[in-house]
Amino acid sequence: MSCKFDKEILQRYIDNEADPLEIIFLREHMKYCMDCKREVELLTLTDQKLYQVINEVSLPFNLDALTEKLVDNCIEETVNRSVLGKLAHDGYKMSKSVARNASRFVRYIPGSKLAAKGINASAEYIGNSTKRYIKGKVKSLIPILFRG
Amino acid sequence: MRGDSLNVSIETIKKCKKNDKNAFMELFKQYERYLYKLCYSYVQNEQDALDIVQEVYIKVFKNIARFDLNMPFHPWIRRIAVNTCINHRRTIKYEAISMNSSDDEHQALEEQIAADTDVEQQIESIDLERIIKMHIDTLAPKHRMVMILRYYEDMSYEEIAEMLELPLGTVKTNLYRARNILKEKLADVVQV
Numbered sequence: 001m002s003c004k005f006d007k008e009i010l011q012r013y014i015d016n017e018a019d020p021l022e023i024i025f026l027r028e029h030m031k032y033c034m035d036c037k038r039e040v041e042l043l044t045l046t047d048q049k050l051y052q053v054i055n056e057v058s059l060p061f062n063l064d065a066l067t068e069k070l071v072d073n074c075i076e077e078t079v080n081r082s083v084l085g086k087l088a089h090d091g092y093k094m095s096k097s098v099a100r101n102a103s104r105f106v107r108y109i110p111g112s113k114l115a116a117k118g119i120n121a122s123a124e125y126i127g128n129s130t131k132r133y134i135k136g137k138v139k140s141l142i143p144i145l146f147r148g
Numbered sequence: 149m150r151g152d153s154l155n156v157s158i159e160t161i162k163k164c165k166k167n168d169k170n171a172f173m174e175l176f177k178q179y180e181r182y183l184y185k186l187c188y189s190y191v192q193n194e195q196d197a198l199d200i201v202q203e204v205y206i207k208v209f210k211n212i213a214r215f216d217l218n219m220p221f222h223p224w225i226r227r228i229a230v231n232t233c234i235n236h237r238r239t240i241k242y243e244a245i246s247m248n249s250s251d252d253e254h255q256a257l258e259e260q261i262a263a264d265t266d267v268e269q270q271i272e273s274i275d276l277e278r279i280i281k282m283h284i285d286t287l288a289p290k291h292r293m294v295m296i297l298r299y300y301e302d303m304s305y306e307e308i309a310e311m312l313e314l315p316l317g318t319v320k321t322n323l324y325r326a327r328n329i330l331k332e333k334l335a336d337v338v339q340v
Contacts, residue, residue, distance in 0.1 A: 054299040
């Protein structure tokens with residue numbers, strides 16, 4: 001194409017974003033420049049076809065059913081997560097109390113206050129690592145349990 | 149803008165925030181067509197489109213609690229959909245169709261079919277659509293999304309630039325360049 005007319009104006013023209021002066025300029029130009037006239041025609045066609053291809057999409061027959069299934073699955077997973085979460089929490093509480101109770105006898109040993117303090121600290125430590133362990137297990141279980 | 153026709157009531161959204169199943173059902177039923185068409189335009193195949201729609205639903209479900217009720221809903225869900233599309237990795241591999249082979253097909257058709265204007269116009273139309281779909285397919289994710297946002301969502305260049313975090317000049321240049329390339333390809337097919 002030999003015409004030196006600014007091609008960007010053509011694009012803006014197609015987008016209805018050319019300013020009034022540019023529109024006048026272009027329309028005058030197209031009266032005697034067949035190349036640019038053709039360019040604008042082809043760009044208009046391209047624009048129309050793009051609009052058509054992008055907007056004329058046929059819907060799959062199962063879209064409704066898919067939506068329903070997904071909502072069901074999502075709600076179910078939320079419920080299950082909260083149940084599992086409660087189980088994990090109860091499990092942790094139980095193991096913490098077991099660790100503490102296992103050390104109660106120490107109180108009855110004379111001169112054992114210091115020892116009892118140490119054992120309580122251990123129970124706390126055991127409790128925390130149990131908590132971390134359970135959390136980790138639950139996290140890894142969830143995808144397996146709710147697969148498919 | 150397309151979003152104007154999708155009016156989700158604030159009551160529905162409030163209920164969704166409380167995990168109300170019926171509210172979610174209502175929300176997604178209103179949005180399923182819009183979301184599917186957006187995703188399909190982007191990936192150009194049904195399976196991937198459905199996969200992305202599912203991902204979008206799940207993300208909406210997980211994040212609705214954080215949605216600010218004072219803000220409009222449509223841009224929020226649109227952003228989720230756009231980002232999900234852009235980040236989606238194609239799972240189905242289909243053979244790349246070279247432009248050369250389509251040219252051969254076009255010529256073969258011309259030889260086989262008698263000169264009937266209606267049929268020619270039909271073939272021409274199918275060819276044009278195929279050319280466009282193939283070209284959209286070659287575009288990089290963000291560039292492809294520029295096209296979709298412009299033609300499906302009727303967004304302005306400024307809005308597209310803001311959403312995709314691209315410079316305004318880049319958005320325009322991308323679209324103009326894609327249109328020019330398509331124009332050249334269509335010129336080969338269109339009868340003078």
